[in-house]
Amino acid sequence: xxxxxxxxxxxxxxxxxxxxxxxxxxxxxxxxxxxxxxxxxxxxxxxxxxxxxxxxxxxxxxxxxxxxxxxxxxxxxxxxxxxxxxxxxxxxxxxxxxxxxxxxxxxxxxxxxxxxxxxxxxxxxxxxxxxxxxxxxxxxxxxxxxxxxxxxxxxxxxxxxxxxxxxxxxxxxxxxxxxxxxxxxxxxxxxxxxxxxxxxxxxxxxxxxxxxxxxxxxx
Amino acid sequence: xxxxxxxxxxxxxxxxxxxxxxxxxxxxxxxxxxxxxxxxxxxxxxxxxxxxxxxxxxxxxxxxxxxxxxxxxxxxxxxxxxxxxxxxxxxxxxxxxxxxxxxxxxxxxxxxxxxxxxxxxxxxxxxxxxxxxxxxxxxxxxxxxxxxxxxxxxxxxxxxxxxxxxxxxxxxxxxxxxxxxxxxxxxxxxxxxxxxxxxxxxxxxxxxxxxxxxxxxxxxxxxxxxxxxxxxxxxxxxxxxxxxxxxxxxxxxxxxxxxxxxxxxxxxxxxxxxxxxx
Numbered sequence: 001x002x003x004x005x006x007x008x009x010x011x012x013x014x015x016x017x018x019x020x021x022x023x024x025x026x027x028x029x030x031x032x033x034x035x036x037x038x039x040x041x042x043x044x045x046x047x048x049x050x051x052x053x054x055x056x057x058x059x060x061x062x063x064x065x066x067x068x069x070x071x072x073x074x075x076x077x078x079x080x081x082x083x084x085x086x087x088x089x090x091x092x093x094x095x096x097x098x099x100x101x102x103x104x105x106x107x108x109x110x111x112x113x114x115x116x117x118x119x120x121x122x123x124x125x126x127x128x129x130x131x132x133x134x135x136x137x138x139x140x141x142x143x144x145x146x147x148x149x150x151x152x153x154x155x156x157x158x159x160x161x162x163x164x165x166x167x168x169x170x171x172x173x174x175x176x177x178x179x180x181x182x183x184x185x186x187x188x189x190x191x192x193x194x195x196x197x198x199x200x201x202x203x204x205x206x207x208x209x210x211x212x213x214x215x216x217x218x219x
Numbered sequence: 220x221x222x223x224x225x226x227x228x229x230x231x232x233x234x235x236x237x238x239x240x241x242x243x244x245x246x247x248x249x250x251x252x253x254x255x256x257x258x259x260x261x262x263x264x265x266x267x268x269x270x271x272x273x274x275x276x277x278x279x280x281x282x283x284x285x286x287x288x289x290x291x292x293x294x295x296x297x298x299x300x301x302x303x304x305x306x307x308x309x310x311x312x313x314x315x316x317x318x319x320x321x322x323x324x325x326x327x328x329x330x331x332x333x334x335x336x337x338x339x340x341x342x343x344x345x346x347x348x349x350x351x352x353x354x355x356x357x358x359x360x361x362x363x364x365x366x367x368x369x370x371x372x373x374x375x376x377x378x379x380x381x382x383x384x385x386x387x388x389x390x391x392x393x394x395x396x397x398x399x400x401x402x403x404x405x406x407x408x409x410x411x412x413x414x415x416x417x418x419x420x421x422x423x424x425x426x427x428x429x430x431x432x433x434x435x436x437x438x439x440x441x442x443x444x445x446x447x448x449x450x451x452x453x454x455x456x457x458x459x460x461x462x463x464x465x466x467x468x469x470x471x472x473x474x475x476x477x478x479x480x481x482x483x484x485x486x487x488x489x490x491x492x493x494x495x496x497x
Contacts (some may be wrong), residue, residue, distance in 0.1 A: 099325075099326055099329070101323070101325045101326065101329075102325075102359055103323040103325065103326065103357065103359070105318065106320070108318075108319060108320060109318035109319065109320045112317065112318050112319040112320070113318055116316070116317055139358070
C-alpha cells in the first residue's frame with residue numbers, strides 16, 4: 001500500500017494519471033444472477049453470456065462457481081473482476097484449508113469477507129464492478145446473500161442482481177415459499193430466466209444452474 | 220537447574236540440545252500462583268488463586284475475557300499475560316470484522332504459539348514468561364489448551380499450572396474421566412476442589428479465588444464473589460466426598476513455603492532431557 005501513496009499518480013483520489021489504474025466502466029459483462037433457498041439448500045441460476053457492450057460476444061461464460069466446501073458464488077458485471085474475485089477466494093479457501101483443523105469457512109463468512117473486499121475497493125474509488133450472489137449450506141443452515149459493487153449487502157430467501165431484481169424478484173415474491181422441492185425450485189428459476197430472456201437484451205439462451213445441498217460437500 | 224555457559228542467549232543451544240532461556244521462562248510460569256482449567260463437552264471452567272502483593276493491595280488479574288467464546292487464565296509474568304491477552308482480543312475482533320463469525324479457538328492458540336516461538340528464535344527478544352490456559356468454544360465443542368513459553372501448545376481435558384499445581388493435577392487426574400459428561404455445576408465444583416488442593420490449608424473463600432465459565436449459550440464471564448461464595452458454602456456444608464483423602468486437613472498448621480522455591484513442584488527429571496518435550 002505504501003507504493004500507492006508515494007506515487008503521485010495514485011496519491012490523489014481523482015488524479016487523472018491514475019485513471020488508467022482503476023475501473024471506470026465495465027467492458028465484458030454478465031447479466032442477472034438469480035438465487036433462491038429451497039428445502040435442502042440453495043439454487044443459483046445465471047445465463048452463460050458475456051456481453052461486450054451491446055454485442056452478445058461470449059456465449060459460454062461460467063458465471064456461477066463453487067467456493068470451498070459449502071458455498072456457491074454467482075456474479076454479474078465485469079467478468080475480469082469476477083475472475084479476480086475468484087482468485088481472492090481461491091487464496092482464502094486455500095489458507096483456510098491449510099489450517100487443516102476441521103474448521104472451515106461457511107457461506108456467511110465468505111459473504112462477509114466479500115462485503116469487506118467490495119466496500120474497501122469502493123472506498124478507494126477502484127471498485128470491482130460486480131454484483132455478487134453468495135449462497136450455501138453449512139451444518140444444515142442455509143444461507144443466501146448478495147453484495148453489490150459499492151458494498152451494499154443483505155441476506156434473504158431469494159436474491160437477484162441487475163435486471164433480475166426488477167423482473168425475477170416480483171415473481172419470486174409471489175411464488176417462493178419455504179421448503180420448495182428441488183424440482184419446484186428449478187421450475188421457478190426457469191420461469192424467472194425465461195422472463196429475463198424475453199425482456200433483458202443482454203440475456204442469452206444458455207443457462208447454468210448450481211445447487212448446494214445440506215450435507216453434501218462441493219467436490 | 221544450575222547456571223551454565225549456554226544459558227545467556229535464547230539463541231544458544233546447549234550441547235544436549237536444550238535452550239535454557241526457554242526453560243527458564245517455563246520456570247517463571249511455575250512460580251506464578253496457580254491457575255486451573257477443566258472442560259466438559261459443552262463448558263470450560265477456569266479458576267485461579269488470587270495473589271496480592273500485600274493486604275493493602277488488590278489482587279492481580281489473572282483471568283481475561285478474550286471474546287464471548289474465549290477466555291484465558293494466566294500464570295507467570297502477568298504483564299506478559301496482559302499483553303498476550305490484548306493480542307488475542309485483537310485477533311478475535313479482526314476475525315469477526317472480516318467474517319462475522321467467531322475465531323475458532325484452535326486457530327487462536329496456533330497463532331499464539333507461533334508468536335511465542337518467534338521469541339525463542341530472535342537474539343534481541345526474550346520468551347514470554349507466562350503460561351496460558353485458553354478455554355473456549357467453537358463449532359466442534361468446548362476446548363481447553365495450554366500455551367507454553369516454548370511455543371508449544373497442547374489440548375487438555377483438565378490442567379493446572381503455577382505453584383502447587385501438582386496437588387491440583389493429582390486431583391484432576393483422579394477425576395478427569397468424568398468431566399466430559401459433567402454438568403456445568405459439577406464442573407465448577409471440581410474446579411473449586413482442585414483449587415482448594417493448591418491452597419494447602421489456606422481457607423478457600425471467594426476472596427482468595429476467581430472462577431470463570433464459558434459454555435454453549437453462555438458467554439465467557441467471571442463469576443461474581445457472591446456466586447462463588449455460595450458455591451463454596453454449598454459443597455463444604457453438604458460435606459461432599461473429600462476430594463482427596465490425603466488432602467491437608469483445614470486445621471493443619473502449614474507453614475507453606477514461599478512460592479519462591481518450587482522444588483516440590485519439579486518432578487525429578489533427567490538433566491539431559493529437555494523438559495519442554497512434555
